[in-house]
Amino acid sequence: xxxxxxxxxxxxxxxxxxxxxxxxxxxxxxxxxxxxxxxxxxxxxxxxxxxxxxxxxxxxxxxxxxxxxxxxxxxxxxxxxxxxxxxxxxxxxxxxxxxxxxxxxxxxxxxxxxxxxxxxxxxxxxxxxxxxxxxxxxxxxxxxxxxxxxxxxx
Numbered sequence: 001x002x003x004x005x006x007x008x009x010x011x012x013x014x015x016x017x018x019x020x021x022x023x024x025x026x027x028x029x030x031x032x033x034x035x036x037x038x039x040x041x042x043x044x045x046x047x048x049x050x051x052x053x054x055x056x057x058x059x060x061x062x063x064x065x066x067x068x069x070x071x072x073x074x075x076x077x078x079x080x081x082x083x084x085x086x087x088x089x090x091x092x093x094x095x096x097x098x099x100x101x102x103x104x105x106x107x108x109x110x111x112x113x114x115x116x117x118x119x120x121x122x123x124x125x126x127x128x129x130x131x132x133x134x135x136x137x138x139x140x141x142x143x144x145x146x147x148x149x150x151x152x153x154x
Contacts, residue, residue: 019033019035019135019138019139020032020033020138020139020142020143021142021143021146022146023043023072023142023145023146023149024068024071024072024145024146024149024150026064026068027048027064028047028048028049028060028061028064028065029045029046029047029048029061029064029065029068030045030046030048031043031044031045031046031068031072032044032046032142033138033141033142034100036126037122037125037126038125038126038129038130038134038135038138039102039103039105039121039122039125039129039138040080040103040105040134040137040138040141041076041080041082041101041103041141041145042100042101042102042103043072043076043100043101043145044098044099044100044101045065045068045069045072045098045099045101046096046097046098047061047065047096047097047098048096049096050096051096051097052091052092052093052097053091053097054097056097057097069087069099069101071149071152072101072145072149073085073101074148074152075144075145075148075149075152076101076103076145078148079144079145079147079148080103080141080144080145082103082104082105083104084103084104085101085102085103085104086100086101086102086104086115086118087099087100087101087102088100088102088115088118102118102121102122108121111124
């Protein structure tokens with residue numbers, strides 16, 4: 001794998017192709033599956049420029065961000081049947097501003113139902129769901145999201 005100074009720049013610029021490809025992309029944002037956490041329908045929505053917080057978004061970026069967020073969420077619900085999603089981002093990252101959209105599935109209930117359950121869920125996915133069968137399901141979900149979003153924008 002090639003060395004990059006900024007993984008987010010490499011992904012959002014197309015230098016590195018995320019596993020399963022791009023979900024959706026605009027002039028300001030890039031949505032893809034986080035390859036480290038193979039959970040069907042988990043989406044990372046990342047800015048294409050280096051910013052760390054909401055307060056750094058320009059007006060046109062804010063509109064693009066909320067439109068993309070809601071479009072992705074509608075697709076998660078409609079094509080993957082995802083009823084609930086946890087959204088989070090942190091400002092103390094070395095990466096670009098990015099929002100995690102983590103679906104809530106029945107199998108996750110064993111880890112609890114609060115935000116505190118997210119870390120164990122993500123670690124479980126990283127260590128127990130990295131197999132060929134799950135990878136295939138994750139990639140199929142990415143394709144379904146991509147196609148649903150593409151149809152909306154026509």
